Amino acid sequence: MARYSEDIEAYDRPKKRGTRPRTKDRPTYEGATEATVVTVDRGRFTIALTEELSDSRQIWAVKARPLGRKGVVVGDRVRVVGDLSGSDGTYGRIVEIQPRKSTLRRTVDDDDPVERVIIANADQLVIVTALADPEPRSGLIDRALVAAYDAGLAPLLCLTKADLKSPDEFLGAYASLGVPWVVTRRGGDLADVREHLVGRTSVLLGHSGVGKSTLVNALVPGTDRETGVVNAVTGRGRHTSTSALMLALPPEWGQDGWIVDTPGIRSFGLAHVNPDDLITAFPDLDEATEECPRGCTHGTDEPECGLDVALEAGEIDADRVNSFRRLLAARSTPDWQL
Numbered sequence: 001m002a003r004y005s006e007d008i009e010a011y012d013r014p015k016k017r018g019t020r021p022r023t024k025d026r027p028t029y030e031g032a033t034e035a036t037v038v039t040v041d042r043g044r045f046t047i048a049l050t051e052e053l054s055d056s057r058q059i060w061a062v063k064a065r066p067l068g069r070k071g072v073v074v075g076d077r078v079r080v081v082g083d084l085s086g087s088d089g090t091y092g093r094i095v096e097i098q099p100r101k102s103t104l105r106r107t108v109d110d111d112d113p114v115e116r117v118i119i120a121n122a123d124q125l126v127i128v129t130a131l132a133d134p135e136p137r138s139g140l141i142d143r144a145l146v147a148a149y150d151a152g153l154a155p156l157l158c159l160t161k162a163d164l165k166s167p168d169e170f171l172g173a174y175a176s177l178g179v180p181w182v183v184t185r186r187g188g189d190l191a192d193v194r195e196h197l198v199g200r201t202s203v204l205l206g207h208s209g210v211g212k213s214t215l216v217n218a219l220v221p222g223t224d225r226e227t228g229v230v231n232a233v234t235g236r237g238r239h240t241s242t243s244a245l246m247l248a249l250p251p252e253w254g255q256d257g258w259i260v261d262t263p264g265i266r267s268f269g270l271a272h273v274n275p276d277d278l279i280t281a282f283p284d285l286d287e288a289t290e291e292c293p294r295g296c297t298h299g300t301d302e303p304e305c306g307l308d309v310a311l312e313a314g315e316i317d318a319d320r321v322n323s324f325r326r327l328l329a330a331r332s333t334p335d336w337q338l
């Protein structure tokens, strides 16, 4: 063990230029500990030591030099070395990022083609929308659905404030997409929501006022999202940044799972989303686009789109085509925050 940490030390702090070992000599970090990145704050990471997920032991970590400019984002499964005791002034060093099973990306701006991964390894995107006060914004919901389908995350509509308005009318507009949904109301129980959260990592997305903080606080007691204090972070983890934050589901739920709160994520540029990737979320339509002319975006203005051919032949469902095209159009409408 001692020899091993000396290796890391030697590697991390080369005495002078040119003494850095070549790739083949790099340490293999055998025995490094697995952890999950729960939040990012100005180059410093809070990581949860995975084996101790249920008691949520969390420590600081920084990126070790061998990672170079590789991005580490919330949700990343990483391997860490160094002092993992969590005592004052100590921090682990992230030496490796495990391959990601999913990446939720955004384009910073629809005009800016730079793609950024914001959350890694999520399974589900929970689109939190109030049924009233504020009114649902279908453009935003559609954009979130595009982001989910593109990232390969299962979408879930979480409709809050059902005490103010029935969800029936709203759900009509989403029926043909087949998106699963749950409803919450003031004072109502959250059994339904819980059922959709256990065993997975869910990203919660919603614009201001929809009741997302209320929901997060009710789901994970002890998390005061309003004031930004995260009790789970061993007293030292005042969470002041607007980074996404992963919260472990309470151990008493009996199953692991995480929710990722996204307070700072108010815009969701989708310029990177390719129509051909989006249509894979519509397996019933996908085949019809095989005969499309090259570069066809499958939109309503495409003269020879295979979707129209298949529609005319009665091979596909018009509602589904309309829904797909609605999402396609939402991709390039103005931003998440209107």
Ligand SMILES: Nc1nc2c(ncn2[C@@H]2O[C@H](COP(=O)(O)OP(=O)(O)OP(=O)(O)O)[C@@H](O)[C@H]2O)c(=O)[nH]1
Pocket (backbone or CB within 6 Å): 160, 161, 162, 163, 164, 184, 185, 186, 187, 206, 207, 208, 209, 210, 211, 212, 213, 214, 215
């Ligand atoms: N009637 C009703 N009001 C609710 C419900 N959930 C939340 N609210 C209220 O809606 C308002 C906004 O709730 P928040 O939880 O702060 O909303 P948020 O989405 O986190 O919004 P920001 O904090 O601005 O990001 C508060 O006054 C809540 O009390 C609900 O189910 N029914």
Ligand SMILES: [Zn+2]
Pocket (backbone or CB within 6 Å): 289, 292, 293, 296, 297, 298, 299, 302, 304, 305, 306, 307
């Ligand atoms: Zn087409």
